[in-house]
Amino acid sequence: MRIPASKSLAIGWIVSERQKKFNHVVGFLCAAAVSLALAGQACAQDKTVKIGAVFPLSGNAASAGNHAKAALEVAMDIINNAHPELGNFPLAKNAGLAGLGGAKVEVVFADNQGSPATGQNQALRLITEEKVAALTGAYQSGITLTASAIAEKYGIPFLTGESVAANLTERGFKWFFRTTPIASDFVNVYHDFLTDMKAAGAKTDNVALVHDNTEYGTSVANTLATGFKEKGQPIALDVAYPSNATDLQSQVLQLKEKKPDVVIMISYTSDAILFAKTSQAQDYKPPMIIADDSGYSDPSFIKSVGKISQGVFNRSSWSIGPAGSPTAIIAKLYKEKTGDEMDDTAGREMQGFFVLVDAIDRAGSSDPAKIQAALKATDLKPEQLMMGYKGVKFDDKGQNILASAVIIQLQDGENYVAVWPKANAEKAPIVPYKGW
Amino acid sequence: MSFVIVQVIVGGLLLGAVYALFSSGLTLVWGMMNVVNFAHGDFVMLGMYVAYLVYSLLGAGPLIGAPLAMLVLATLGVVVYFSLIRDIMKGPMLAQILGTFGLALLLRYSVFWWFGANFLTLPENVVGGTLDLFGIRIQAARLLAGIVALVVTLGLHLLLTRTSLGSKMLAVAEDSTAAQLMGIRPDSMQAVAWAIAAGATGLAGALIATFFYIVPTVGETLAIVAFVTVSLGGFGSVPGALVAGLLIGVIESLSGYLIGAIYQDIVVYSLFLGFLWFRPQGLMGKS
Numbered sequence: 023m024r025i026p027a028s029k030s031l032a033i034g035w036i037v038s039e040r041q042k043k044f045n046h047v048v049g050f051l052c053a054a055a056v057s058l059a060l061a062g063q064a065c066a067q068d069k070t071v072k073i074g075a076v077f078p079l080s081g082n083a084a085s086a087g088n089h090a091k092a093a094l095e096v097a098m099d100i101i102n103n104a105h106p107e108l109g110n111f112p113l114a115k116n117a118g119l120a121g122l123g124g125a126k127v128e129v130v131f132a133d134n135q136g137s138p139a140t141g142q143n144q145a146l147r148l149i150t151e152e153k154v155a156a157l158t159g160a161y162q163s164g165i166t167l168t169a170s171a172i173a174e175k176y177g178i179p180f181l182t183g184e185s186v187a188a189n190l191t192e193r194g195f196k197w198f199f200r201t202t203p204i205a206s207d208f209v210n211v212y213h214d215f216l217t218d219m220k221a222a223g224a225k226t227d228n229v230a231l232v233h234d235n236t237e238y239g240t241s242v243a244n245t246l247a248t249g250f251k252e253k254g255q256p257i258a259l260d261v262a263y264p265s266n267a268t269d270l271q272s273q274v275l276q277l278k279e280k281k282p283d284v285v286i287m288i289s290y291t292s293d294a295i296l297f298a299k300t301s302q303a304q305d306y307k308p309p310m311i312i313a314d315d316s317g318y319s320d321p322s323f324i325k326s327v328g329k330i331s332q333g334v335f336n337r338s339s340w341s342i343g344p345a346g347s348p349t350a351i352i353a354k355l356y357k358e359k360t361g362d363e364m365d366d367t368a369g370r371e372m373q374g375f376f377v378l379v380d381a382i383d384r385a386g387s388s389d390p391a392k393i394q395a396a397l398k399a400t401d402l403k404p405e406q407l408m409m410g411y412k413g414v415k416f417d418d419k420g421q422n423i424l425a426s427a428v429i430i431q432l433q434d435g436e437n438y439v440a441v442w443p444k445a446n447a448e449k450a451p452i453v454p455y456k457g458w
Numbered sequence: 459m460s461f462v463i464v465q466v467i468v469g470g471l472l473l474g475a476v477y478a479l480f481s482s483g484l485t486l487v488w489g490m491m492n493v494v495n496f497a498h499g500d501f502v503m504l505g506m507y508v509a510y511l512v513y514s515l516l517g518a519g520p521l522i523g524a525p526l527a528m529l530v531l532a533t534l535g536v537v538v539y540f541s542l543i544r545d546i547m548k549g550p551m552l553a554q555i556l557g558t559f560g561l562a563l564l565l566r567y568s569v570f571w572w573f574g575a576n577f578l579t580l581p582e583n584v585v586g587g588t589l590d591l592f593g594i595r596i597q598a599a600r601l602l603a604g605i606v607a608l609v610v611t612l613g614l615h616l617l618l619t620r621t622s623l624g625s626k627m628l629a630v631a632e633d634s635t636a637a638q639l640m641g642i643r644p645d646s647m648q649a650v651a652w653a654i655a656a657g658a659t660g661l662a663g664a665l666i667a668t669f670f671y672i673v674p675t676v677g678e679t680l681a682i683v684a685f686v687t688v689s690l691g692g693f694g695s696v697p698g699a700l701v702a703g704l705l706i707g708v709i710e711s712l713s714g715y716l717i718g719a720i721y722q723d724i725v726v727y728s729l730f731l732g733f734l735w736f737r738p739q740g741l742m743g744k745s
Contacts, residue, residue, distance in 0.1 A: 085575045235720055253666060263719035266679050271469040272714030272722070279462055291577055292679075293673045299579075303588050303597040303669075304465075322576040328670065458582075 024211060037216060069125045070119075071388045073378065074148030076141050076159035076169050079133035086161055086367065087133075090184075092360045094129050094158075094366040096352065097375045102126045111348040112380050112406050121383040129375075130154060135163050143164035145180075146173040156181065157387040158375055163187030163237075170198050179381075179393050183374015184367055188241065191419040197309050197390075199397050199416055201374045202337065203425035205242045209249030211337060211427045215442050216284060224453045228258040230282035232273065232297070234265035234289055242288050242314055258282055267290055270300045278308060284310045290315035298327035302458055309454040311335065312429070319366050329435040333456040337427045339409040340369035341440040341448070373409040377402065410446055461593065467708055467713045468594055473646060474707020475604030476666060478700040481687040482610050482660035488685075489693040490631045491651050493543060494554050497562035499681025501656055505531055505663020506672045507569060511579055512664075519584045520602070531660025536549040536650040540684055543652065544645065562677065570674040578672040585668045593682040606665055610658055611700040617654075618696065627651050654726075690730055694742025706730075 075094055078087035093351045099105075101113045108114035118124035130152045134141035141160050149172065156179040160166045166185040173180035174195045181199040191200055203211075216226040231246060234240035239262075247257045259280050261273050270293065277285060285308045289297065294317030301307070313336040317323055325332075327433070341351035342364065352372070353364040377400060382388065385396035402414040413424035429442040431451055441451040484498050495501075508530050509523035538561065546557040586598040588656065618624035629637040630647040638644055670676070687706060691698030706726060713725035734740070 179482075249462060250662060261719065264723055265715075267719070268679060269469075269473050269710065269714075270684060271473070272711050273719050275462055275466055275715055292673065295577055295579065299582070299669060299671075304595055305588070320577070323580070326577055326579040369731060434706075 048166055061094050066407060069123075070128050071119065071122065071125055071382055072130055072152060072154045073375075073382075074132060074145070074152060074154035074157040074159075075129050075375075076132045076134050076144050076148070076157065076165070078134050078136045078161050078165075079131065089360065089362070089365075089368045090159075090161060090371045091131055093364075093372040094131075094263065094375050095353045097372050097379075098129055099355065100126055100258040100352070101376075101379055104346065105351075106347045108351055110405070111408070112402070113383060114348075119180050119379070119383045121386040122388070125388075127382075133452070134160050134162075134169070134262060136162065136165075136405075138162075138165050138168040142168040142172055145169035147178045149173065149178050154178070155382065155390060156378055156393055158183065158371075158378055161185065161371075163190060166190060171194065173197055178390050179378070179397055180379045180396070181374050183371045183377075187218040187237070189246070192261060195420060197394060197430060199240065199378075199420040199422075201411070201414055201422045201425060202370045202379050202428050203411070204421070205245035206249065207425055208242070208314065208337060208427065209246055209253075211429065212246070212286065212358055213250060213253050213255070215312075215335075215429050219451065219453065225283040227255075228280075229255065229284045230259035230261060230280065230308075231257050231286050231288065232261045232263070232277070233287075234267075234293055234440065235262055236265050236290070238290075238316065239265065246286065246354050247289075265290060265295070267296060270296050271304065274295075274300045274304050274306050277308065278304060282308060284308070284312060286312045286314060288314040289317045291320040291323050294318055294320075294323055295327050296329045302330045305457050307457045312337070315366060318432075321362060321365065324432065324436065327367040328432060331432060332435040332458065333452055333454070335430045335451070336430050336432065336438060337439070338366040338430045338438065338440075339373075339411060339425075339427045340364060340366040341410055341428060341446060352408055369409055373411075376408065377414050410440075459736065462715075465594055466711050468596065470708035470711030471704055472596065472600040472604050472707070473711060474704035475607040475700075476600065476662075476703075477683050477687050477707055479603055479607035479610065479689055480662035480666065481684040481691075481699045482607070482614060482696065483657075483662070484656035484684045484688050485691070485694070485696055485699045486614065486651055486655040486658075489647065489688050489691075489695070489699075490628065490643075492631065493547060494551070494558065496555060496558040496681070497538075497565060497656075497677075498659065498684055499536075499677025499679075500565040501531055501659040501677075502663040502680050502684075503569065503672075503674065504534070504565060505660035506667035506670070506676065507573065507663075508660065509664035509667040510580065510672050513580050513584065514743075519580075520664055520668055523667075524661050525607075527660040527664035528657040529660075531663075532653040532657030534660075535654075535656025536649050538656070539649045539652040544648070547648075566677065573674065575674065575704050578609070579599025580668055580672075588691040598667055602668070603662075603665040606661065607700065607703070610661070611696055614654070614658070615696045616668045623650065683715060686727075686730060689739055690733065692740030694744070695740070695742035698740060698742030705741075 036112050050359045077090045104117045105114040132144035132148055157173050158181050163185040166182050170180040174197050179197050183201050186204045220226045233243040259282055263273055280397050303342050311334045313334055315337050318336050342353050356364045381396040382393050385392040400414055410428045411424055412426050414422050414426050417423050428440050428446045430438040431441045432438050438448050439448045443450055480502050487495050489495050505527040508527035512518050512523035546553040585602055589596045612725035627647045628643045630644045634644040687699055687703045710722050710726050714722040
């Protein structure tokens, strides 16, 4: 059962009215803060590089947006202050940007309120009023779409670390760059993982997709179905359901009857929780479940039903790594700031920001054209990254061709550990799925 | 195959009983008192949070949580009636819609502010796990909710048809001025109706919390089912809502299993609209 469009619209309308009033107050406070900041900045102007960040700081995705903000603030701390404990991690050793004579980086945050129009206006404001050298954001793919179009028009580099919709890099843009892996990369990750698992003796012939009917659910499912078919292993069962379902019993029974060897779950948090609870009620344990990030990475999923989802695999590019490693130190800084564990989404945002600032450092200038040229020449190696990519190198479309993900597993029901590929693994993968 | 179908139908009946349970309060307020309460789903949500608080603070299950949720929500119902509903009832329909909608947002965002946006759940064993009857699996938490749905329906039905309080409430709903001339206080009767309706909704929320996730926006997911259940059952018919809830649950489960979950809403709503075409008063409503 879903809410009718008319009612959702009405909710949106009332909320946006409410926000408008609130925004007057926020706007005033921002103006005050900006004028204070400007006063203090005048003397050190040529020592600061401004970067604009558009994120959903209010609205439905406020939790994600505020985590993104915290992630970028941690990155700013690492860049602007000396962090010798991070070893050779780019930008960490000395304070500020060496390429710009120790200049500091300043992030100007803007709230997209979950609206593509607002996101675009904010990007325009950051470019024309704040004179930012580059932009990052904007969490939701639909908002990255509109905000980056403005950046393209003004010739300002826009780098997204997290938006995955395929069409973002299919627009022939010259100023748009993306570091995150996208659905076509996931096909390879899942297929290679399953091939290795099969070689190790697991049954992986029948693969079922379970996904909701949102843009995310359908587009990832389609890409996976096409990709698996091309690799000679067509998907055996496709189970679609309406997002925010009140009941998932019939889907679970369908799976229970068809007995696929592997179930790939493409779900947001609410449905992921319901699926776990219903599976337990129906005593359904597929031999292997692979979750496509999203709901299964939500800390509240793990707190709610982690104990009855033991052994679920998940895709992630983030792994905390051994104690004392740069990733472990970054995770500690992030936890000190937010009280939450670092997750894949915040990590991808942070990584994108590091790549952007690294390009500015190499460009030795805050001139957008020089930053664009430096971004194009980016060639980062895995050991220079905090995320588990094979590197960062952009193709003509601006997509990172070395983006990749690893497979993690919720072995104890409390924390994910990296299990594949072997080079990144903290523990060996455990099959079959344990459940509860 | 046939065995799975039995499981699907049993699951559908249990789901339907839950639908009936959280619709019963709406039957009273919307079906009889003729007030469209858009905050209904958020009353369910509040009931769920009361159950969660009772569990996390006292470690107690629905045995304490459900009655407490009923009390808290009944009180809230009276407060809402005197502070909001009494006045907007005098205005046009639009005032009711916007007024109760505003209430829904107030409740939703207050909970959002207090508890945050995280998903919460009660542990699986808070109501005795899952029963296995000859291979048919029945979640104890849903069975409990189903039994309570039957009890609440029966209780409400008897209250309205067999007691003088029920007759007075119906009189007020039918013609408030005439009822006043007969010595009935419309205000008290309406307030009692709101207390009962909100209390039943809170009870429903506390029981649903034992097998569903808890989040400030959960009312959005559940409210629409309640509106469909009440109009299919027939305005003003408490048993009608029970039958309608069971019917929707079974149709949803069967179509989800046989045709595909993505189509289950289409099937349910097509049948719903088709049915109302022939019988606008609903299953058990008076024509």
